[in-house]
Amino acid sequence: MFTCCCVDEKPADFVELQMDSAFPEGKGAASPSAPVTFDIFLDRAPGTYFGVDLSSAGKACVVTSVTTDGLIADWNSKCSEETKVQKYDRLYAVNGQASEKSKEILDLLKSTHNKMVLTFQRAVVSEVKIQRGALNLGMHLKDGPHFLLVLGVDDGVVKDFNKTVPTEQQIQQSDRIVGVDGFEGVGAALMDKVRNAGPEVTLKVLAWRP
Numbered sequence: 001m002f003t004c005c006c007v008d009e010k011p012a013d014f015v016e017l018q019m020d021s022a023f024p025e026g027k028g029a030a031s032p033s034a035p036v037t038f039d040i041f042l043d044r045a046p047g048t049y050f051g052v053d054l055s056s057a058g059k060a061c062v063v064t065s066v067t068t069d070g071l072i073a074d075w076n077s078k079c080s081e082e083t084k085v086q087k088y089d090r091l092y093a094v095n096g097q098a099s100e101k102s103k104e105i106l107d108l109l110k111s112t113h114n115k116m117v118l119t120f121q122r123a124v125v126s127e128v129k130i131q132r133g134a135l136n137l138g139m140h141l142k143d144g145p146h147f148l149l150v151l152g153v154d155d156g157v158v159k160d161f162n163k164t165v166p167t168e169q170q171i172q173q174s175d176r177i178v179g180v181d182g183f184e185g186v187g188a189a190l191m192d193k194v195r196n197a198g199p200e201v202t203l204k205v206l207a208w209r210p
Contacts, residue, residue, distance in 0.1 A: 036122040037092065038083045042071045044113050054091065054106065057142075057149045058174035060208055061091045061102040062123075064146065085120060088178075090208045093119035123206040124168055127179075130157060130201050139171070141194070143187030147206075148177040148194070168209050179204030 044050075051070015055062045066072055066085055076084045092098055094108040095117050109118075130137070138156020142149040152173050153159050162170040178184055180193035181202050194201070 036082070038120055038122075040072070040075050040079070040083060040085060040118050040120065041115070042075060042118065043115050044071065050109075052085065055145060055147075056102040056106055057144050057147075057176070058151075059100045059102060060174055060176070061105045062176070062206075063087055063089045063091070063120075088123040088125070088206055089120040090123065091118060092121045092208075121208050123208055126169060126205050126207070128161070128171065128203045128205060130203070141177070141191065143191045144176070146178065146184070146186060148187055148190050150175045150177065168207070170207075171203075171205055172207065176206040177203050178206055 042050075049070050050072055051067040052063055052072050053065045053067075055064045063085060065087060066076065072085050091105055091109065094105065094112055096119075097108055098119070099105050099108070136154075136156035138154045138158050140151040140154070142151050150171060150173055153162065153171060158171050162172070177190065177194075179202075180190050181197065183190070183193055184204070194203075
């Protein structure tokens, strides 16, 4: 058994903030560690269940919680720290089959039984501090259950920022904003925090890069 919450990628309201000097020296995204991908090995026999909550949006099917029992909890109790499934991990492939569409990954998971290999990818978590001013943020955002999904990046501060940092530190389509100025909560509240941010706003961003 697992639960899933899906977010449609239909056009969202365009969130436009006034910005300037968006990323002053020393206040850009934190340097994240390199992405880590790992496999876990399960046997989904009749009567067993995964014991994980997944959130499907954009390209990523993401773990939001792991229960205290179930196949994944059993795996976590026996495996190394490096291969424990945890919050914000992305389910990347089922038995070697990967997809850039999160719904297809969920369908694969639902239809697979007996011995299976699940490939997960750790999220790269970064914090970006932005000074408000006269420029546009330039992001299309869609509120999800506990995150804001980045639908796209247009001209504005974020696009300019992306030109100055490595790919793994950029804010891109299908990334998720899970915190605004230290607040983490439902998507609608996060959207309000972004719209009503003060002179400086700090975004906590999740990304999964190849």
